[in-house]
Amino acid sequence: MKNIILIGFMGCGKTTLGIKLSYRLRRSLEDTDKLIEKKEGRTISEIFQTDGEAYFRDLETECLEKMLKTTRHKIISTGGGLPLREENRVLLKELGTVVYLRATAQTIYERVKHDKSRPLLQGEDPQEKIRTLMAQRSVLYEQAADVIIDVDGKSFDAILHEIGQAVNR
Numbered sequence: 001m002k003n004i005i006l007i008g009f010m011g012c013g014k015t016t017l018g019i020k021l022s023y024r025l026r027r028s029l030e031d032t033d034k035l036i037e038k039k040e041g042r043t044i045s046e047i048f049q050t051d052g053e054a055y056f057r058d059l060e061t062e063c064l065e066k067m068l069k070t071t072r073h074k075i076i077s078t079g080g081g082l083p084l085r086e087e088n089r090v091l092l093k094e095l096g097t098v099v100y101l102r103a104t105a106q107t108i109y110e111r112v113k114h115d116k117s118r119p120l121l122q123g124e125d126p127q128e129k130i131r132t133l134m135a136q137r138s139v140l141y142e143q144a145a146d147v148i149i150d151v152d153g154k155s156f157d158a159i160l161h162e163i164g165q166a167v168n169r
């Protein structure tokens, strides 16, 4: 059975929906950010601060390569920047069914505006940063996706239902 992989911008709900989906489908859950933090023994913020974003991106690729060898029949939630590398988009497709949780920049801003754990959004103007990153990334998320689900204004239950229908098709 194929893995189900959740991708999308920071704050789109990958982690929360991953947990709920894993209960609902009785499959265990992996989260690439958590696997990377565990392997490195430090937080994502510390990795960015000490070794920079490029180093973190290498860790994401490494994590996908490892999962490809070991991970079956799971729910996998991912870091928001993981699908940026073409190499990672190819690995994602090999790893399972890729579900893109699509949200508008406004929804994302409302959800992450008080968050201190995301290094990319700690600058002067997070709203502008979200807009810029979203403009660069949207097309890449769409390329990576097997299924696209618009999440704005929907309850978790409604989104879970849509994911369930899409992956059973």
Ligand code: S3P
Pocket (backbone or CB within 6 Å): 008, 009, 010, 011, 014, 015, 033, 044, 078, 079, 080, 081, 082, 117, 118, 119, 120
């Ligand atoms: C990132 C998203 C984060 C985390 C890192 C970089 C990104 O994960 O991987 O801070 O580039 O969008 P979440 O999407 O879970 O916040």
